[in-house]
Amino acid sequence: MKQERLWTKNFIMISSVNFLLTLVFFLLVVIIGLYAVDEFKATTSQAGLVTGIFIVGTLIGRLFIGARIERIGRKKTLIIGFILFNTVTLLYFFSSSITVLLITRLLHGISLGIASTAAATIVAFIIPMARRGEGIGYFSMSSTLATAIGPFVGLLLTQVTTFQTIFAICLGVGIVGLLAGLVVQVPTLKLDVANEPGVKQKFSIRRYLEPSAIPIAFVTLAVAFCFSSVLSFMNFYAIEQDLIKAASVFFLVYAISVLVSRPFTGRLMDMKGANYVMYPAFVLLAAGLVVLGSATSSLSFLIAASLIGFGFGNIQSCTQAIAVKITPRERMGMATSTFFIFLDAGLGFGPYILGFVLDIVSFSQMYLSLGFLAFVTIGLYYAVYGRSEKDRLSI
Known part of the structure; x- marks a missing residue:
């Protein structure tokens, strides 16, 4: 029996999207505390909060979009998430205080939570059922690569250029990710409206x-x-x-x-x-x-x-x-x-x-x-x- 293809154009593109999203996250996570201290004379605890509040944002984003992703549409959710992600990246250029930076980090986390949840959902539909373990393993490797490359590049850039240039690079990476997301073809799934996630109903987990x-x-x-x-x-x-x-x-x-x-x-x-x-x-x-x-x-x-x-x-x-x-x-x-x-x-x-x-x-x-x-x-x-x-x- 012929094995279903895993390495399709869609799989490669959505894995690339995930890599670029995660790359920006890990690139910023190692430099944003330094930026807070250098630019706003933040304390150690404030620098830690600037770093960690991003994760709080991702949790909010995932909780919000998890119940709505099928109703909105998986690809539309991905594109909306990426547009928000890139828009918020622009806010780093205009951060005038530690408070504004904290708000920017929270919003950036929310947008990442939306976009990355959409990407991971899309790949689950793209991967052949019989190769799901293998496929998700390969897809997750895109995050692993970003885990290694992001911190390395981030720390290297702090030694050779300005924080403003680093933010510009992150924006460029995000735009490339958005373009990659636009070419992904996502399978459609007809839902039972009565049981569709996100439809108004009594509170339920x-x-x-x-x-x-x-x-x-x-x-x-x-x-x-x-x-x-x-x-x-x-x-x-x-x-x-x-x-x-x-x-x-x-x-x-x-x-x-x-x-x-x-x-x-x-x-x-x-x-x-x-x-x-x-x-x-x-x-x-x-x-x-x-x-x-x-x-x-x-x-x-x-x-x-x-x-x-x-x-x-x-x-x-x-x-x-x-x-x-x-x-x-x-x-x-x-x-x-x-x-x-x-x-x-x-x-x-x-x-x-x-x-x-x-x-x-x-x-x-x-x-x-x-x-x-x-x-x-x-x-x-x-x-x-x-x-x-x-x-x-x-x-």
């Missing part, structure tokens, strides 16, 4: 979240909470351990590990099931956090980066694939929104909570404890999906 995706989304929340410690505190830990050179290539090693493994793990999930990917990935993530917490050399630091890449990188794409797999086609937009809401919540609120934890424990102790948390999350995954996967494979 189904208007904002997809109930069937919530259990696996809690797994995503737990591992994202663990990974947020790496995103937010790894550089501080590296300085403490005198491993700053290793830290400069940490995310490059992380990204390479994800890129190398995802094509294989995506196909493995489609052929054998999610359990064959998820259980080893939990162990690798836990091991990576333990190695990071015990790191005393550049080699051990980078081994941790690789293990975390193999672990978290594959858990993220696999749980996303599960969320859309177990959801009716007409609710895929809501399922995608639900997945990313929980992912963003873990990444966004994790650093805030762990900041209090670090008042009483060291960086090393925090990473060791999170390694244990990642390992016991296996039990949560088993309870909400793993034990019944065989019964779900026909869904």
